[in-house]
Amino acid sequence: MTSPATPQDRRQEPEAGLLSFYASPIPIRPATLGDAIASEWTKLRSVRATVWTLGVMVALMLTVGVCTALLLAANDTDLVGEPALVLGFFGVLLGSLCVITLGVLTIGSEYSTGMIRTTLTACPSRVRVLAAKAIVFFSLTFVITTVTATVVAVLQTLILSGAATPSGGEWALSTVGVGFYIAGLGLLSLGIGAIVRHSAGAITIMIGVVLLPLVLALFMFADDLRSVQRFLIEYSIPNQLSALYGTTMTNSGPSGWEPLLVMLGLVTVALGGAVALLNRRDV
Structure with missing residues (x-):
């Protein structure tokens, strides 16, 4: 024999029925690469490291490039037919260290704080996460580097009015080419950060990649090592970067747009290794 339903039970029955047929008004759809890009953009622009590193890079490029041009103009230095654009190399080389740092921190900081677990829980596709980070970081770095390099190039040309007039190809290499190369160097750093975690x-590895080839080449005095010494100098990152400005440490090696192809190969290897390890390792 069942006991009669109490008034409290009768009040709860309709509520239980309503809950069983409840449907959320929020549309549910599978996550896309665009969602991952929006998420990574929010993370990248909201951390102070992005502002500091890119801000220091811009300050270095502007200060070193413009001050060098002003010093040469004050001393009436003749560039011997060289365009003033070559002076932008020094600021870009120093600023590249900031891009390396930010590229590593873009993914390395998530491993150090444990945020990577939340990221991969929200987006289980690890390839999509890495692709979103790469797209956001490359786009931001390319735009800022290209714009800053263009401003520096214009100011140097105006200050050193006696220098040779740059051609259209030289303008493109020293602005857009430099932007692509530095952004690619940042992607290489991001890939190394994903591998090392x-x-x-x-960051230490990437600084070694930038500086170690030239340092090693300085101590290769034996005749049997001349070919190795030349290779290290020609394909070192500072020499490839200077090639975009039309000046190199040797008479051979990558020139024109060729340094971008070399950097593309390095980035492909680094990101390919990062994808393989991300899919095989636990976070």
């Missing part, structure tokens, strides 16, 4: 270690 440790910010300090990945």
Whole structure:
């Protein structure tokens, strides 16, 4: 024999029925690459490291490039037919260290704080996460570097009015070409950061990649090592970057747009290795 329903039970029955047929008014759809890009853009623009590193890079490019031009103009230095654009190399080389740091921190900081677990929980596709980070970071770095390099190039040309007039190809290499190369260097750093999963270690590795070939070449005095010495100098990152400005440490090696192809190959290898390891390792 069942007991009669109490008034409290009768009040709860309709509520339970309503809950069983409840449907959320929020549309549910599968996540896309666009969603991952929006998420990574929010993270990148909301952290202070982005403002500091890119801000220092812009300051270095402007200060070093413009001050060098002003010093040469004050001393009436003759550039011997060289365009004033070559002076932008020094500021870009120093600013590249900032891009390397930010590229590593873009993914390395998430491993150090454990935020990567939340990221991969929200977006289980690890390839999509890495692709979104790469797209956002490359786009931001390319735009800022290209705009700053263009401003520096214009100011240097105006200050050093006696220098040779740059051609259209030289303008493109020293602005758009430099922007692509530095953004590619940042992607290489991002790939190394994803492989190493440790910010300090990945930054140290990338600084070694930039500086070590030239340092090693300085100590190769034996005749048997001349070919190795020449290779290290020609394909070092500072020499490839200077090639975009039309001046190199040797008479051979990559020139014109060729340094971009070399950097593209390095980025492909680094990001390919990062994808393979991300799919095989636990976070």
